[in-house]
Structures are given as C-alpha cells and as structure tokens.
Amino acid sequence: MSDKVFNVLFLCTGNSARSILAEAVLNRMGANKFRAFSAGSHPTGKVNPFALALLEKHGHDVSNLRSKDWIEFEKPDAAAMDLVITVCDQAAGEVCPVWPGRPITAHWGLPDPAAVSGSDVEIKRAFDKIYSTLAHRIDSLMRLPIGQLDRSSLQRRVRELDRKPAEPT
Secondary structure (H helix, E strand, C coil): CCCCCEEEEEEECCCCCHHHHHHHHHHHHCCCCEEEEEEECCCCCCCCHHHHHHHHHCCCCCCCCCCCEHHHHCCCCCCCCCEEEECCHHHHHCCCCCCCCCCEEEECCCCCHHHCCCCHHHHHHHHHHHHHHHHHHHHHHHHCCHHHCCHHHHHHHHHHCCCCCCCCC
16 A cells, blocks of 8 residues: 555445444544545435544544535545445435545444433443444455455455454443
C-alpha cells in the first residue's frame, strides 16, 4: 500500500449505528493508512445516541460524525473509494450505485443494535458487541498485506473477514 491512503466506505440502510461505528473505529485505528466514511441508502438523519455514547466512552472523536446519504459519494468531487463494505443485510441486498473507480466490495453482516429493545443495559450490551466485532474485523483488515495482493485476492480476503469470529471481550 506504500504511502497511499486507502479510502473505505461503510454502508448501512440508516447510517445511524453500525456504519457510523465502523467509520469511527477505522479512522482512529487506521490513521495515516486508511480513511473511513459511512453512508446509508435511507439515512435516518441522526446518529444513534447509544452509538455516540459508546464511541465517546472509547475516546473517539465524534464531532464530525453524521448520518448521510450514499448519494454524497457518487458526486464527481467525492473521494474515490478503494473499498465499499456493507454492514447490514438490507443494504447488501439493495442495488448500490456504480462507484467510480470500481472499488472492491464486501459484506460484513451484523445485527442492528439500534433495533434492540429492552433496558438501556441490554441496548448498551448490543452496541458493545457490535463495536467489538467491528474493531476485530477492522484490525484484521489493517493487517492484510494490501500492497502485495492483486485485486481478486484482496477482495476475497476482505470478504473472508466477515466469517472470522470476533475475539472474546
């Protein structure tokens, strides 16, 4: 990968929880090597408060996080994506835009912690689990020898990260 910054777009339907968590985690863990973005096919327009609280608890900068439409990334002046990862099953099944530059695509299906009902403790536990899983997958992504893999091998390896179990927390 050398000095190239690898742009990654995380997609979900609402862009309020999973994709936001992934964006924040990769931007911190992958600083100077990766630049993460997130968007939704039908964004809610607001970041889930449990996601924001969890990110703040882990020391992430949340000042620039916002729920946005994936249309922003189709525009000519948008950053070119190297990798597009869907993190919810609804977004994986939708017809995605044709991304400029033909980025590698992958699906890392995760349950929606924002859909969990119950006490705040139960909801926080669901968010913690998703955060941990994403952090593990993102750590594995960062360990891939991206600069040494051809496109086909890289796509296969990134897709395989969905099947690796997360380490216990």
